[in-house]
Amino acid sequence: MLRKITLALGLAALTLGASACNTVKGAGQDIESVGEAGDRAI
Template sequence: MARKIIIALGVAAITFTATACNTVKGVGRDIESVGQAGDDAI
């Protein structure tokens, strides 16, 4: 249950950060930071 919530939050965060980015490089950094935050939470 908790894993599904974390995954859903991660997907939502990626969606919001991807819409805020103007470059592919920025999207890569945002995805990396969301992944790192997920690893830290686990």
């Protein structure tokens, strides 16, 4: 159950982050920040 919630939140953050960035560099930073947030959560 916790894994599903974490996955849903991660996907939501990725979607919002991807829609907010305007460049490829920004997309890379967004993906990196989501990965770091996942590491901190685990």
